[in-house]
Amino acid sequence: DAKTTQPNSMESNEEEPVHLPCNHSTISGTDYIHWYRQLPSQGPEYVIHGLTSNVNNRMASLAIAEDRKSSTLILHRATLRDAAVYYCILRDDNAGNMLTFGGGTRLMVKP
Amino acid sequence: DVKVTQSSRYLVKRTGEKVFLECVQDMDHENMFWYRQDPGLGLRLIYFSYDVKMKEKGDIPEGYSVSREKKERFSLILESASTNQTSMYLCASSWTGEQYFGPGTRLTVT
Numbered sequence: 001d002a003k004t005t006q007p008n009s010m011e012s013n014e015e016e017p018v019h020l021p022c023n024h025s026t027i028s029g030t031d032y033i034h035w036y037r038q039l040p041s042q043g044p045e046y047v048i049h050g051l052t053s054n055v056n057n058r059m060a061s062l063a064i065a066e067d068r069k070s071s072t073l074i075l076h077r078a079t080l081r082d083a084a085v086y087y088c089i090l091r092d093d094n095a096g097n098m099l100t101f102g103g104g105t106r107l108m109v110k111p
Numbered sequence: 112d113v114k115v116t117q118s119s120r121y122l123v124k125r126t127g128e129k130v131f132l133e134c135v136q137d138m139d140h141e142n143m144f145w146y147r148q149d150p151g152l153g154l155r156l157i158y159f160s161y162d163v164k165m166k167e168k169g170d171i172p173e174g175y176s177v178s179r180e181k182k183e184r185f186s187l188i189l190e191s192a193s194t195n196q197t198s199m200y201l202c203a204s205s206w207t208g209e210q211y212f213g214p215g216t217r218l219t220v221t
Contacts, residue, residue, distance in 0.1 A: 032208065034209075041215075043115075043215050044212050045212065046209045046211070103153055
């Protein structure tokens with residue numbers, strides 16, 4: 001399985017942009033890049049996903065490198081409610097809907 | 112909004128007891144999943160199901176079984192609970208790609 005590498009933790013100031021990096025150098029052509037986050041005492045929630053092109057939605061933006069070996073989740077203005085563990089996950093489109101979660105990045109937001 | 116509900120938020124059981132964890136989703140999703148989450152080990156897939164009466168083993172199925180008699184309900188069964196099954200259990204469902212998670216059940220086996 002293609003694996004992802006993320007920093008264990010990051011800090012941000014409230015109302016500033018946050019860039020959460022993810023390396024996936026062994027990504028294959030059929031792997032989608034998914035991001036989930038897990039708020040304290042809750043189950044994970046879907047944030048965004050993409051294949052090759054950059055993606056935007058109401059929660060975040062996903063920037064994918066041209067060679068697809070890395071990606072960055074962008075929170076445009078961090079709030080205290082964005083403090084969570086963020087998971088970058090590769091999902092093989094040929095292998096059904098299974099997700100393999102790694103360690104994720106714990107984002108701390110300072111007021 | 113998609114809703115995935117789990118029967119209990121907190122559960123305490125004794126070693127050797129049979130334990131049922133229930134999960135219900137209201138979006139007619141084909142796929143359902145059971146994970147456990149432990150500090151330092153992240154989320155690990157126990158079992159999943161792509162259809163009614165269908166089940167597939169995940170990464171750590173030992174000590175667990177599942178049941179999917181109806182599309183909306185996926186049950187995780189601990190035949191004889193042991194202390195090493197103390198964990199947070201998370202259920203999820205999906206149509207394609209995006210998974211929706213329930214709030215989790217924190218199970219303590221004493």
